[in-house]
Amino acid sequence: MEKTVKIGLLGCGTVGGGVIIVLNENKEEIAKKAGCKIEVKTVLVRDKNKLKPEIEKYNIGYTDNLDDILNDPEISIVVELIGRVHPAKEYIEAALNHGKHVVTANKDVLADYGKALFTLAAEKKADFQFEGAVGGGIPIIRPLRSCLAANKISSLMGIINGTTNYMLTRMTEDGLSYGDALAEAQAKGYAESDPTADVEGIDAARKIAVLASLAFNTPLTLKDVHVEGIDNIEACDIEYARDLGYVVKLLGVAKNDPENGITANVYPVMLPKNHPLASVNDVYNAIYVNGDAVGDAMFMGRGAGRMPTASAVCSDIIDVSRNILFNACGRVNSNLFEKKKMCPPDKEMANCYFRLLVTERPGVLAAIASTFAAQQMSIASVIQKNVMDNGTSAELVIITNKVSKLSLDLSLRTLQVLPVVKKVCSVMRVEDPKL
Ligand code: NDP
Ligand code: HSE
Numbered sequence: 001m002e003k004t005v006k007i008g009l010l011g012c013g014t015v016g017g018g019v020i021i022v023l024n025e026n027k028e029e030i031a032k033k034a035g036c037k038i039e040v041k042t043v044l045v046r047d048k049n050k051l052k053p054e055i056e057k058y059n060i061g062y063t064d065n066l067d068d069i070l071n072d073p074e075i076s077i078v079v080e081l082i083g084r085v086h087p088a089k090e091y092i093e094a095a096l097n098h099g100k101h102v103v104t105a106n107k108d109v110l111a112d113y114g115k116a117l118f119t120l121a122a123e124k125k126a127d128f129q130f131e132g133a134v135g136g137g138i139p140i141i142r143p144l145r146s147c148l149a150a151n152k153i154s155s156l157m158g159i160i161n162g163t164t165n166y167m168l169t170r171m172t173e174d175g176l177s178y179g180d181a182l183a184e185a186q187a188k189g190y191a192e193s194d195p196t197a198d199v200e201g202i203d204a205a206r207k208i209a210v211l212a213s214l215a216f217n218t219p220l221t222l223k224d225v226h227v228e229g230i231d232n233i234e235a236c237d238i239e240y241a242r243d244l245g246y247v248v249k250l251l252g253v254a255k256n257d258p259e260n261g262i263t264a265n266v267y268p269v270m271l272p273k274n275h276p277l278a279s280v281n282d283v284y285n286a287i288y289v290n291g292d293a294v295g296d297a298m299f300m301g302r303g304a305g306r307m308p309t310a311s312a313v314c315s316d317i318i319d320v321s322r323n324i325l326f327n328a329c330g331r332v333n334s335n336l337f338e339k340k341k342m343c344p345p346d347k348e349m350a351n352c353y354f355r356l357l358v359t360e361r362p363g364v365l366a367a368i369a370s371t372f373a374a375q376q377m378s379i380a381s382v383i384q385k386n387v388m389d390n391g392t393s394a395e396l397v398i399i400t401n402k403v404s405k406l407s408l409d410l411s412l413r414t415l416q417v418l419p420v421v422k423k424v425c426s427v428m429r430v431e432d433p434k435l
Contacts, residue, residue, distance in 0.1 A: 008069030011082035018310030105132030111206035118334035137308025151291030158287035162304030200229035208252030
């Protein structure tokens with residue numbers, strides 16, 4: 001085995017460090033599988049004096065100058081793991097323009113500039129791979145681009161943020177507060193450097209934009225995704241869900257309705273306890289795909305963390321190395337060959353859960369029901385449980401029949417100013433085929 005494929009690694013943090021460990025610890029087996037040796041030659045860091053002790057033992061060169069990697073003719077693959085949009089996007093472009101193949105796990109860049117980068121990579125006949133960008137260690141990008149390429153995909157529904165799934169699990173099963181659950185997820189290396197992207201649903205929105213683009217062959221960006229996070233979920237919503245036979249999950253949901261168009265959303269959803277996604281807990285992610293030929297398929301695994309994500313990134317590195325050996329780079333294109341329309345809000349339908357704090361007196365329910373009726377929203381069930389504030393306030397939980405997103409938005413605006421409604425505490429979609 002003569003050939004060695006050499007890597008320039010940008011960033012040596014959680015995932016970058018993991019890639020170095022996996023490529024070194026499993027090097028013999030990887031070389032046999034890839035058909036060549038694979039070596040990290042140079043790592044771009046910001047501060048050469050700040051190297052992590054577990055990485056220092058490997059024989060690798062470090063630089064704080066990107067040009068050392070771009071201008072090194074021995075380096076054929078640049079692996080971008082610095083995160084965030086800038087300067088990561090510019091570094092990826094520079095690598096492609098210098099004739100390098102690129103591997104990244106950066107969904108922030110992909111969700112904003114995916115199409116432009118796919119086009120640049122195609123022009124350069126370079127490989128551009130990003131298995132780690134969605135679902136951490138779960139194979140989902142390659143399945144969508146290759147294994148399921150024969151299908152027309154109609155929907156994707158997934159738990160695609162490990163931090164929030166970990167938090168919701170700890171809040172549901174162990175009664176942890178929101179703040180404690182977040183602190184644990186950060187300590188375990190699941191959260192983004194700014195965890196608001198996790199809890200506000202932005203990280204999941206970037207991922208659903210990437211997945212839906214590949215699944216529906218049309219470029220979607222973060223701006224095309226409607227986003228709601230878990231920051232308004234309270235312990236009592238989780239309890240109500242349990243009483244109703246549901247669990248609360250933050251889902252990315254994308255659908256392709258040939259008549260009305262594409263919908264792409266991230267929001268907390270009440271799922272029946274027997275739904276396959278309901279039992280996906282902790283940092284696990286799962287993506288549930290429906291294709292016309294394959295039917296339903298679910299991909300599950302660890303959605304964040306050093307080693308699972310390194311596993312995905314290294315799978316890309318091995319794939320690109322094989323393509324280099326066989327002179328077959330650039331063979332899998334991005335498939336973004338259509339420009340599909342987005343579904344208008346009056347055609348996007350869902351069942352909804354409302355938790356309202358209302359004045360406790362006769363006629364309140366009638367006032368709320370007429371607000372809903374004005375928006376053609378019909379009520380499937382109502383529960384009044386907690387009476388509080390010395391009997392002057394009550395908590396109402398309402399589940400609606402299928403309502404359009406437009407009706408939901410308009411009814412919310414009215415409820416927020418209705419004198420008998422003291423607070424709209426939370427709103428969630430309910431994905432229940434029985435409703
Ligand atoms: P970290 O913040 O742990 O690591 C990023 C590293 O890049 C840090 O060491 C940082 O250095 C370095 N860095 C940042 N900017 C530069 C720069 N301009 N030049 C050189 N080095 C730089 O992030 P992660 O490893 O967690 O994430 C990396 C990527 O992987 C991100 O795109 C993330 O979204 C993605 N990802 C992460 C997952 C996870 O579970 N962590 C899972 C899936 C994807 P310094 O220490 O000096 O700031
Ligand atoms: N912060 C992300 C998550 C990392 O929690 O899922 C994986 O992309």
